[in-house]
Amino acid sequence: MRILIAPDKFKGALNAREVAENIAKGLRDALPDARIDIVPMADGGEGTAEAICEARGGSWLKCKAHDPLGREIEARYAWIEDGQLAVMEMSEAAGMRRLSESERDPVRATTFGVGEMILDAAGRGANEIIIGLGGSATNDGGFGMARALGFRFDYEHPPSPGFGAASEQEKDKERVTDLVNLSRIEKPHDLNLLKIIAAVDVQNPLLGENGATRVFGPQKSASEDELNLLEQALTRLADLVAKEFGSDYRDRPGAGAAGGLGFGLMSFCGATIRPGFDVVAEAVGLESKMKGVDIVITGEGSLDRQTLEGKTPAGVARLARKLGKKVFAIAGRYDGNQQVHELFDEVYQLARSDMSEKEQMKRAGELLREKAREIAQEL
Numbered sequence: 315m316r317i318l319i320a321p322d323k324f325k326g327a328l329n330a331r332e333v334a335e336n337i338a339k340g341l342r343d344a345l346p347d348a349r350i351d352i353v354p355m356a357d358g359g360e361g362t363a364e365a366i367c368e369a370r371g372g373s374w375l376k377c378k379a380h381d382p383l384g385r386e387i388e389a390r391y392a393w394i395e396d397g398q399l400a401v402m403e404m405s406e407a408a409g410m411r412r413l414s415e416s417e418r419d420p421v422r423a424t425t426f427g428v429g430e431m432i433l434d435a436a437g438r439g440a441n442e443i444i445i446g447l448g449g450s451a452t453n454d455g456g457f458g459m460a461r462a463l464g465f466r467f468d469y470e471h472p473p474s475p476g477f478g479a480a481s482e483q484e485k486d487k488e489r490v491t492d493l494v495n496l497s498r499i500e501k502p503h504d505l506n507l508l509k510i511i512a513a514v515d516v517q518n519p520l521l522g523e524n525g526a527t528r529v530f531g532p533q534k535s536a537s538e539d540e541l542n543l544l545e546q547a548l549t550r551l552a553d554l555v556a557k558e559f560g561s562d563y564r565d566r567p568g569a570g571a572a573g574g575l576g577f578g579l580m581s582f583c584g585a586t587i588r589p590g591f592d593v594v595a596e597a598v599g600l601e602s603k604m605k606g607v608d609i610v611i612t613g614e615g616s617l618d619r620q621t622l623e624g625k626t627p628a629g630v631a632r633l634a635r636k637l638g639k640k641v642f643a644i645a646g647r648y649d650g651n652q653q654v655h656e657l658f659d660e661v662y663q664l665a666r667s668d669m670s671e672k673e674q675m676k677r678a679g680e681l682l683r684e685k686a687r688e689i690a691q692e693l
Contacts, residue, residue: 315345315347315348315349315608315609315693316348316349316350316351316606316607316608316609317341317345317348317349317350317351317607317608317609317610317611318350318351318353318603318604318607318609318610318611319334319337319338319341319350319351319352319353319610319611319612320334320352320353320354320355320600320604320610320611320612320626320630321333321334321337321354321355321611321612321613321614321626321627321644322355322356322357322361322612322613322614322615322625322626322627323356323360323361323614323615324613324614324615324646324675324678325360325615326615326675327615327646327675327676327678328678328679328682329354329361329364330354330355330356330361330364330365331352331354331364331368332679333354333613333678333682334352334353334354335352336678336679336680336682336683336686337611337613337644337682337683337685337686338350338352338686339683339686340682340683340684340685340686340687340689340690341686341687341689341690343683343686343687343690344686344687344690344691345690345693348690351603351607353369353598353600353603354368354369355591355594355595355598355600355612355626355629355630356446356590356594356626357448357513357515357589357590357591357594357624357625357626357629358446358447358448358513358514358515358571358589358590358591358593358594358624359403359446359447359448359449359515359590360403360405360409360411360446360448360449362401362403362444362446362448362513362590362593362594363391363392363401363402363403363406363446364392365594365597365598366392366394366401366444366594366597366598367392367394367401369597369598369599370394370396370399370597370598371394372392372393372394372395372399372401373392373393373395374390374391374392374393375390375391375392375393375400375434375435375438376388376389376390377389377390377391377430377431377434378430379406379407379427379428379430379431379434380407380424380426380427380430381407381408381412381413381427382407382408382409382412382413382422382423382424382425382427382451382452383413383417383419383422383423383424384424384426387407387412387427389402389406389407389427389430389431390406391403391406391431391434391435393435393438393440397441397442398439398440398441398442399440399441399442399443399444400435400438400440400442400443400444401443401444401446401597402428402431402432402435402443402444402445402446403445403446403448403449404425404428404445404446404447404448404449404450404572404575405446405448405449405450405451405572406427406431407425407426407427407428407430407431408423408424408425408426408427408428408450408451408452408458408572408575409449409450409451410449410450410451410534411449412451413451415535418451418534418535419535420451420452420453420454420490420531420534420535420536420540420544420573421489421490421491421536421540421543421544422489423451423452423453423454423490423534423573424452424454424457424458424490425450425452425454425456425457425458425459425572425573425575425578426458426459426461426462427458427462428445428456428458428459428462428575429458429459429460429461429462429463430462432445432459432462432463432510432583433462433463436506436508440508441508441509442508442509442510442511443508443509443510443511444510444511444513444593444597445510445511445512445513445579445585446513446590447512447513447514447515447568447571447572447575447576447579447590448514448515448571448572448590449572450530450534450572450573450575451534451573452534452572452573452575453490453526453527453530453531453534453536453544453548453573453574454490454573454574454575454578455490455493455520455526455547455548455551455552455573455574455575455577455578456574456575456576456577456578456579456581456582457490457493457551457578458490459575459578459579459582460499460578460582463502463505463582463583464502464504464505465499465500465501465502465582466499466500466502467493467496467498467499467500468496468497468498468499468500469492469495469496469497470495470496470497471495490544490547490548491540491543491544491546491547492547493547493548493550493551494543494546494547494550495550496550496551496554497554498554498558499554499555499558499559501559507583507584509586510579510583510584510585510586511585511586511588511593512568512571512575512576512579512580512585512586512587512588513588513589513590513593513594514568514571514572514576514587514588514589514590514624515571515589515590515591515623515624515625516568516570516571516623516624517567517568517623517624518530518567518568518569518570518571519564519565519566519567519569519570520548520552520563520564520565520569520570520574520576520577521545521548521549521552521564521565521570524570525545525548525570525574526548526569526570526571526572526573526574526577527541527544527545527548527574528541528545529570530570530573531544534573548574548577552564552577555581559581561580561581563577563580563581564577566580566587567587568587569587571587589624589629590624591624591625591626591628591629591630592629595629595633600630600633601633601637604633604634604637604639605637607639608639608640609639609640609641609642609693610630610631610634610639610640610641610642611641611642611643611644611686611689612626612627612630612631612641612642612643612644613627613643613644613645614626614627614643614645614646615645615646615647616645616646616647616648616649617643617645617647617648617649617651617654617661618647618648618649618651618654619649619651619653619654621651621654622651622653622654627643627645627657627658628654628657631643631657631658632657635657640659641657641658641659642658642659642660642661642662642689643657643658643660643661643662644661644662644663644664644682644685644686644689645661645662645663645664646663646664646665646674646675646678647663647664647665648661648663648665660689660692662685662688662689664678664681664682664685666681
């Protein structure tokens with residue numbers, strides 16, 4: 315029997331490789347003769363660069379950048395020598411993981427550091443950049459990134475210092491809400507754009523009730539007044555981009571990913587938006603690895619309605635079905651969604667009524683091994 319294990323991370327507990335290794339160990343305990351292959355996966359969110367770097371034999375590069383509040387940091391991204399491919403995650407510079415809960419501030423938070431990472435990769439000779447859009451602390455529509463790339467923004471009423479050409483001391487003074495007074499955007503003359511793929515795990519547009527601000531702003535601690543201002547600011551940004559550049563991506567699926575960075579990458583960098591699972595699956599050669607196996611096991615921390623919207627377990631299941639493979643899912647929590655259940659031959663849940671959520675996360679590896687042994691008995 316040959317088994318392929320292709321899970322995503324269990325957020326807050328284990329990364330994708332740790333999840334896969336624990337499942338494999340449990341299976342081997344019960345099926346010592348089974349051939350087991352591991353392919354850690356991601357869907358454009360955090361873990362995307364690691365999954366591609368590991369599968370393609372890449373290395374890690376470091377560069378100076380700035381975090382969401384303008385503080386200098388050392389960011390890293392993956393480098394695949396074959397094809398001169400850079401793989402980065404926007405959250406490395408502009409993610410929630412860079413902030414404490416009390417520091418969350420989508421009015422101040424900037425994607426400037428993402429632009430710095432792009433410039434670093436371009437300066438090293440990258441032919442292509444894959445950027446995972448997930449885990450963002452920002453809601454600036456890619457405004458900060460564009461400033462880092464050299465775009466100039468002019469205003470009807472000059473805002474506080476910190477706009478236009480950014481100086482070293484100004485990066486923490488951005489206010490995306492000042493975009494409501496935006497009057498002009500000027501492209502840099504010396505910007506040579508390379509191929510950029512934005513890998514997303516959501517399909518939200520930039521604006522409206524299903525847009526970046528209304529759906530994700532509250533998670534970033536935006537108040538109701540701030541939500542209204544942010545929506546106005548992104549609306550004005552989209553209007554000016556359409557006027558100045560002749561392109562309007564506000565309604566494209568994925569434009570609202572990472573606080574509108576999807577929109578910004580398309581508008582300022584000519585990027586292509588693609589489902590993150592597809593990007594990762596192609597980069598790691600998932601389909602070819604799946605063809606020779608009998609059973610596929612995937613998983614993620616939570617299985618629910620959102621799983622259907624481009625998350626790793628759904629992508630793995632659909633590919634397995636296409637190839638005629640049995641496919642099972644293991645989740646930390648599963649809400650019983652019938653459409654999700656229909657994707658798999660069986661869904662297994664780690665959650666236990668006799669254990670607190672904190673304890674379950676602490677013992678996630680042990681619980682995965684236990685559940686894998688249970689699955690093995692049924693194969």
